[in-house]
Amino acid sequence: MVSKLKKRENYLGWGFSSIYLIYTALFWGYPFVWLVILSFSKWNFFGTPKPVGFRNFVRLFTDPIFWRIFLNTVNFMVYFIPMVLILSMLFALALYKVNVFRTFFALSFLVANVSSGVAYSILFSNLFSESGPINSFLYKNFGFTVPWFSDPQLALLSIAIMVTWKFVGYYGLILFAGLNAIPKSLYEAAELDGATNWQKFWKITFPLINPALTTVLVFAVNLTFGIFTEPYMITGGGPMRRTLTFMMHIYSTAFQRMNPSYAASLAVITGLLSYGCVLLVRFLVEREVSLV
Amino acid sequence: MTRSKRFPYITFTILFIASLIWIYPYFWLLFSSFKPTSEIYTRFWPTKFTLEHYRFIFFMSDKLQRPFVRALLNSIFISVTITFMVVVSSAFFGFALSKLDFKGKKAVFNFILFQMLFPGFMFIVPLFVLIKNLGLLNTYSAIILPSIISAWGSFMFAQTFKSIPNDYIEAAKIDGANTFWIVTRVMFPLARSTASIVGLFTFIGAWDNFMWPLIVMKDYNKMPLSVLLASFNHEYSSYVGPILAGSVIQTIPMVLIFLIFRKYFLQGISVSLK
Numbered sequence: 001m002v003s004k005l006k007k008r009e010n011y012l013g014w015g016f017s018s019i020y021l022i023y024t025a026l027f028w029g030y031p032f033v034w035l036v037i038l039s040f041s042k043w044n045f046f047g048t049p050k051p052v053g054f055r056n057f058v059r060l061f062t063d064p065i066f067w068r069i070f071l072n073t074v075n076f077m078v079y080f081i082p083m084v085l086i087l088s089m090l091f092a093l094a095l096y097k098v099n100v101f102r103t104f105f106a107l108s109f110l111v112a113n114v115s116s117g118v119a120y121s122i123l124f125s126n127l128f129s130e131s132g133p134i135n136s137f138l139y140k141n142f143g144f145t146v147p148w149f150s151d152p153q154l155a156l157l158s159i160a161i162m163v164t165w166k167f168v169g170y171y172g173l174i175l176f177a178g179l180n181a182i183p184k185s186l187y188e189a190a191e192l193d194g195a196t197n198w199q200k201f202w203k204i205t206f207p208l209i210n211p212a213l214t215t216v217l218v219f220a221v222n223l224t225f226g227i228f229t230e231p232y233m234i235t236g237g238g239p240m241r242r243t244l245t246f247m248m249h250i251y252s253t254a255f256q257r258m259n260p261s262y263a264a265s266l267a268v269i270t271g272l273l274s275y276g277c278v279l280l281v282r283f284l285v286e287r288e289v290s291l292v
Numbered sequence: 293m294t295r296s297k298r299f300p301y302i303t304f305t306i307l308f309i310a311s312l313i314w315i316y317p318y319f320w321l322l323f324s325s326f327k328p329t330s331e332i333y334t335r336f337w338p339t340k341f342t343l344e345h346y347r348f349i350f351f352m353s354d355k356l357q358r359p360f361v362r363a364l365l366n367s368i369f370i371s372v373t374i375t376f377m378v379v380v381s382s383a384f385f386g387f388a389l390s391k392l393d394f395k396g397k398k399a400v401f402n403f404i405l406f407q408m409l410f411p412g413f414m415f416i417v418p419l420f421v422l423i424k425n426l427g428l429l430n431t432y433s434a435i436i437l438p439s440i441i442s443a444w445g446s447f448m449f450a451q452t453f454k455s456i457p458n459d460y461i462e463a464a465k466i467d468g469a470n471t472f473w474i475v476t477r478v479m480f481p482l483a484r485s486t487a488s489i490v491g492l493f494t495f496i497g498a499w500d501n502f503m504w505p506l507i508v509m510k511d512y513n514k515m516p517l518s519v520l521l522a523s524f525n526h527e528y529s530s531y532v533g534p535i536l537a538g539s540v541i542q543t544i545p546m547v548l549i550f551l552i553f554r555k556y557f558l559q560g561i562s563v564s565l566k
Contacts, residue, residue: 006393009392009393009394010393010394010395011394012388012392012394012471013388013392013393013394013397014394014396016384016385016387016388016392017385017388017389017394017396017397017400019385020381020385020400020441020446021400023440023441024407024441024443026422027419027422027437027438027441028407028415030418030422031415031418031419031421031422032415032418033418034418034421034422035414035415035417035418038417038418038421045421045424091307091310094303094306094307094310095307097300097303098300098303098304098307100304101304101308104311105307105308105311106558107551107554108311108312108314108315109311109314110550110554110557111315111318111547111550111551112314112315112317112318114496114546114547114550115318115543115546115547116499116500116518116539116542116543116546117500117502117518118500118502118518118519118521118522118525118539118542119321119518119521119538119539119540119542119543120317120539120543122521122525122535122536122539123317123320123321123536123539124317126324126332126333126532126536127317127320129333131333132333133320133333133336136333136334165314165317168314169314170561173558173561174561177561177562222411225411225413226411226413228502228503229502229503232522233522233525247413247503250413250416250417251416251503251507254416254417254420255420255507260417260420260421263417264417264418267413267414267415267416267417268414270413270414271410271411271413271414274411275409
């Protein structure tokens with residue numbers, strides 16, 4: 001009787017698992033194999049892929065556009081990560097200190113996070129446009145305007161500002177959850193010893209919030225490599241290819257220039273770069289936190 | 293020893309102003325969609341409110357081969373189908389992975405974790421090849437099929453079900469319930485917050501998905517709103533008012549669903565505001 005039940009459970013478990021595995025074999029395994037084949041072949045959507053060894057990768061690393069995108073990505077991280085980290089940290093600290101209207105504050109920052117990629121790109125391209133409200137405000141009060149999306153250097157910064165607007169609430173609340181996990185008694189003990197707010201932040205808060213901080217950093221790095229909608233909608237990769245991203249280049253190489261094999265190698269390299277970046281962040285930032 | 297903390301007036305004021313700045317773009321968008329075209333860039337508070345942009349979107353856009361109403365219905369259909377399928381399938385897979393005892397369970401579970409390591413963008417080109425080989429380009433299936441089963445959703449349900457005592461299942465079995473009944477009527481209601489989290493994030497992801505439908509859908513009648521709005525913005529960029537009205541329509545469902553399920557959104561990132 002017992003063994004019969006066990007057998008039934010075994011069948012049932014494999015029944016469910018096989019549905020999952022068959023689906024995954026089709027929509028994940030099959031593309032996975034194609035990704036590997038394509039990245040080592042030459043193909044233009046027709047006929048059979050012709051194997052070319054590592055030629056795609058060699059071409060990739062000697063392609064000035066690839067290095068331009070690489071620099072753009074680094075440049076974006078240099079703008080985006082400090083900006084979003086500092087602002088979301090300040091948001092989390094302020095929310096921690098203020099204990100009225102918390103829901104209102106949290107929601108007004110979080111609602112930016114559920115904006116649709118297309119809609120908020122349209123919104124910001126209008127807000128920041130040459131005669132848009134931000135520029136006319138600047139012109140009226142300070143007598144100058146800023147070419148947000150048409151200046152090669154500023155365009156990337158403007159996109160970083162948009163993305164920061166979108167993610168400060170989300171990241172801030174992750175940090176806020178981290179703050180709440182720190183025992184209050186530590187602060188009380190530090191106050192008894194006469195610690196200043198500055199000391200309390202750097203000696204207690206900052207080390208103990210490390211897990212939340214690592215999470216936020218990993219999210220921010222992953223997001224950087226996936227950016228597509230904003231530059232596609234607003235700048236089209238310009239001016240002077242300064243807002244071209246990996247995702248945009250994969251898209252245009254595969255579906256506009258009809259070179260899916262080259263795009264596949266680019267996707268592999270992008271995946272490896274983002275994984276490497278995440279590992280680097282973990283290695284540099286992540287620390288074991290334990291309360292003794 | 294009582295610590296009397298002053299109310300943090302300065303922090304409160306700064307936070308208040310900052311949150312107004314943060315929602316300003318939304319209000320600008322909302323007001324602008326009701327402004328006469330000449331006032332969109334020049335005034336924050338319009339001299340009169342007009343519905344002309346919405347009238348254009350709902351009644352005139354068909355004539356430009358950009359059927360907005362249809363696109364809105366497409367988006368609703370696609371997102372609701374994906375969300376429903378993901379929540380239901382994840383509940384069953386989660387149940388199998390946490391409460392059924394079978395050989396190789398550990399291996400399947402580890403495989404799901406392994407799958408989550410790979411970012412989705414790596415598969416875009418080969419997935420397109422698959423959809424093309426299956427002859428599904430320009431169909432709803434091209435958008436829906438690749439996302440009806442979610443490794444992340446199954447993982448979330450498995451983790452929640454693990455913490456539910458087996459007594460519930462035993463009791464239901466004694467009453468003669470079958471597996472389908474146990475999952476849908478016993479386990480699912482106990483995991484309602486997980487279901488909401490999985491559903492909310494899946495819906496937002498499906499509604500907001502842009503790159504994939506842009507690649508597989510060239511038929512204006514089957515496009516989701518995000519792609520139609522983007523193409524309208526590219527080709528008719530002088531129609532600023534209708535574009536902004538379209539953006540409002542694209543944004544509203546996400547914001548509404550977020551506001552309704554905000555409690556679960558916060559749970560999803562483990563925040564309590566108490």
